[in-house]
Amino acid sequence: METTIGFPQLNAPAPAFDAETTHGRKTLEDYKGKWLILFSHPADFTPVCTTEFIGFQSRKAEFDAMNCELLGLSIDSHHSHNAWILNVKEKFGVDLEFPIIADLNMKVASAYGMIHPGAADTSAVRATFFIDPNGILRAMVYYPMSNGRQIDEFVRLLEAMQTSDANKCATPENWRKGDRVIVPPAATVEEAKARMASGEYECKDFYFCTKEL
Structure with missing residues (x-):
């Protein structure tokens, strides 16, 4: 079946999906009211x-605490x-507790621009998408197939975006939690x-002022 490669855009609605996963069928609508990190990998x-x-998985509790699936x-x-x-559990002693989409028809991968022919025609590159509780795509990060992601950065980025939204x-x-923010x-x-x-802000100049939260 022919698929169309999408070009997701920041601050626009994330592409809808309805897909089979290891936890049953999941749709984008299922995550309404929560943050979602959707991430692809080339192969099992x-x-x-x-x-x-x-x-x-090692940071899942932190994501859970930030209302993020x-x-x-x-x-x-x-x-x-x-x-x-099951193999990861047997060989590494780790339970992967989040669902994984089985995207054999490449429908979701194509809608999210995860297929890059220069890397591989039938494998998704290491793409990561942050979708907010309103279904809006807020950030996306791509890595080459040869190099793994740093999960700590994704925790940091999610916390930064939530702080920016709230304040x-x-x-x-x-930026890390507790650091000064830019107004x-x-x-x-x-x-x-x-x-x-005013004394409320620390200003280097009129355009560059920070404050504590």
């Missing part, structure tokens, strides 16, 4: 992918996924002057 029973899935995907069968999950602020490079630039000269004189 491969070493880099195994380390990544163990890495995601995990959902894996590869262009493998439902039976292959189940066998791999109408931005976060600087390598939006002042809309007027008068507001800029008042802000710099």
